[in-house]
Amino acid sequence: MKSVCIVDAHVVTAYGGGLDPLWDGLVSGRSAIAPVTRFRVDGYNPKIAACVDLAPAPPGESLLPQLLERLLSGLGPVPPDSRLLTATTKAGIDLIEGERRGLPADLGAILPDQLLAWVRGRYGLRDGGYNVNAACASSTLALARGASLIASGAADAVLVCSLDLVSEFVFSGFAALQALSSEPSRPFDRRRNGLSLGEGGAALLLMSEERARRDGRQSLATLLGWGVANDANHVTAPARDGCGLIQAVRQALGRAAVPPAAVVGISAHGTGTVYNDLMELTAFAAVFGERKLPLHSVKGAIGHTLGAAGGIEAALVTRMLAQGVMPPTVGCDEPEAGADGQVSATVTSLPGGLLLSTNSGFGGINAALVLGKGER
Template identity: 55%
Template sequence: MNRVAVVEARAVTALGDLDATWRGLLAGRSGIAPVARFDATGCISRWAACVPDLERDSTSRSLLLSLLDRLLDGAPSLAADTPLLAATTKAGIDVLESIARHGHGRKEDVPPSLLAEETSRRLGLCGRRETVSGACASATIALARAGALIAHGKADSVLVVCADLVSEFVFTGFSSLRALSPEPAKPFDARRDGLTLGEGAALLLLMSETRAKAENRPILARLAGWGVANDATHITAPARNGCGLIATVNRSLAVAGANPDDVAAICAHGTGTVYNDAMELTAFRSVFGERKVPVHGVKGALGHAMGASGGIEAALCCRMLADCMLPPTIGMSEPDPAAVGLVRSEPTPLPAGLLLTTNSGFGGINAALLFSAPEQIAGVRGESFPPAAGGTLDSLSGGPS
C-alpha cells in the first residue's frame, strides 16, 4: 500500500484565498453578509457567505468559471496525464437559472461535467477525468477516492478540484426546506436554528509519498485514512443516532490502522442545523467515548459551501497541522450542553495526532478523512480498502446528489 501525501492545497472562500481565509478564521472574522447577488425577499434568511467581486462576462458564462479563474491563478503546472476528480453539486446552476427565466444561453454549455472540463482545458490535462456529485460530501468523497487510487497503485498522483455557488435556485430551495437560519449560522450553539449558505472552491494535489519525494515536492500533510457510508434513513435528514457517520469514522480509522485514541481533533461538518450538529455530537461520543476530543467547525464564518465544503476544509486542515492550531467555531457563543468542553469559540492549540474531518449530505451520505502532519508516522496499513456502498474501489466515484 502506498502512503498518500498532500503536496498542493489552494482555496477560495468569502474571506479570500487559503492564506487570507486561515488568517481570517484565527482572527475571528466572518465572511457572512446580506445577500446582494439576487433578491432574497420572501426567503427565511437574507444571509450568505459569497465570494466578493465575483463577476461574469455574460449571462451565458457561469460564475463557477470566475471562481475557477481565482482558484487556478498561479496554480503549478501538472503532467498532462494527471487524473482529475472534480466535485460539485450543481456546477453552472446560475446559467440554467438564466435560461429558465430569460432564455439566455444554452443548457448544453453548462453540463454537470463543466468543472472537470474547464479545469482540464485550463491546466492542459488529458488523462482520466471524473465528476463526483455526492451532495454536501462531494469533495470529501472525491478526496477519499483519490486516496484509494493512490494507495492501491492505480495512480501515483490525482488532482481534486471542487466548487459550488450560492445561486437563487439553491438559496430558495434551502429556504423552502426551512433549513436556513434567519441570522448567521451558530454551529453547535444551544440556540442554533439553521445553516447559512456559502460558496467557494478548493484544489488539492495528492501524490504517492514516493513520487512526492522523487519530485522534491513539499509534503503539506498525509492523508492517512478515509471512509464513506450511507445511513439510508431520509432524503434530507440525517439518522439521529449517527449510525452513518459512526460507520464512516470507524472505516477511516481502519484504513489508517489507527484507533480512536490516535485522533487529536475533529473538523466537523457543523452546519448549525438542530439535527446535523446533534447527530455529529452523538456520533463522536459513540466513537470517542467520554474523551474530550476538541471539535471545531468553520461554517459559522465561511457558510456551507455544499459540495465544495469538504475540499475547503481539507485545505484548511493542512494549515491547522502546519500551525498546530485549531480555529475558533465562529458564531457559537452558548455551547450546546453536549458540546461543552469540546467546541470552543477561540483558537485552540492542536495536540499531536490525527486530524479527523467529516462531512454529511442529503440522501444519508457521510464521508470522513484522517490527516496527519508530514513528520508523523501515519499511513495506510497493508490491507484492502474497506469497500464503500458497493464493495469495489470504483464505488468511491460518487453517490446520489
C-alpha cells in the same frame, strides 16, 4: 499500500483566495456571511449568505468559470499525467436563472462534464476524469477516491477540484426547506436554528510519497485513512443515532490503522442545524467515548459550501496540522451541552498530529478522512 501525500492545496472562500485569508478570518472570529446582493432576495427569508466577490457574469454565462479561474490561479504546477476528479453538486446552475429571464445561454455548462473539460484544458491533462456528486460530502468522497487510486498503485498523482456557487436556484431550495438561519449560522451552539449558504472551492493535488519525492514536492499532510457510509435514513434528515457517521469514522480509522485515542481533534461538518450537529456529537461520543476532543466547524464563518465543503475543510486541516492549533468556531458562543469543552471561541492547541475531518449530506451520505502531519 502506497502512502498518500497532499502536496498542494488552494482554496477560495468568501474571505478571499488562499488559506491565509481563511485562517486569518477564522482566528479573528469574523464571519463572512452577509446580505446577498447577487440576486433579488425580496421573496426569501433569510437574505444572507457567504458569497465570493465575483464580477457579474456576462449575459448567458455562468459565474463558475470565474470562480474556477480564481481557484486554479493559486495552485502550483500539475503534472499532465495526473488523474482528475471534480466535485460539485450543481455546477453552473446559475445559467437557469438567466434563461428564465429570456437570456440565451449554453446550458451545457450546467453539466459537471463541462467543469472537467475546463480543468483538463487548463493543465493539458490526459485523463478524462469524472465528477463526484454525493451532496454535501462530494469533495470528501472525491478525496477518498483519489487517495484510493494512489494507495492501490492505479495512479501516483491525482488532482481533486471542488466548487459550488450560491445561486438563486440553490438559495430558493434551501429556503423552501426552511433550513436557513436568519442570522449567520451557529454550529454546535445551543441557539442554532439553521445553516447559512456559502460558496467557494478547493483544489488539492495528491501524490504518492515516491512521486512527491521524485518531483521535489513537499508534503503538506498525509491522507492516512478514509471511510464512506450511508445511513439510509431519510432524503434530507440524518439518522439521529449517527450510525452512518460512526461507520464512516471507524472505516477511516481502520484504514489508517490507528486507534481512536490517536486522534487529537476533529474538523466536523457542523452545519448549524439542530439535527445535524446533535447527530455528529452523538456519533463522536460513540467513537471516542468521554474524551473532550477539540471540535471545529468552519460554516459559521464561510457558510455551507455544499460540494466544496469537504475539500475546503481538508485544506484547512493541513494548516491546522502545520500550526499545531485549531482556530475558533465562529458563531458558537454557548456550546450545546454535548459540545462543552470541545468547541471553542478561541484558538485551541492540538497535542499531536492526527486529525479527523468529516462531512455528511442529503440522502444519508457520510464520509470521513484521517489526516496526519506532512514534512516539517
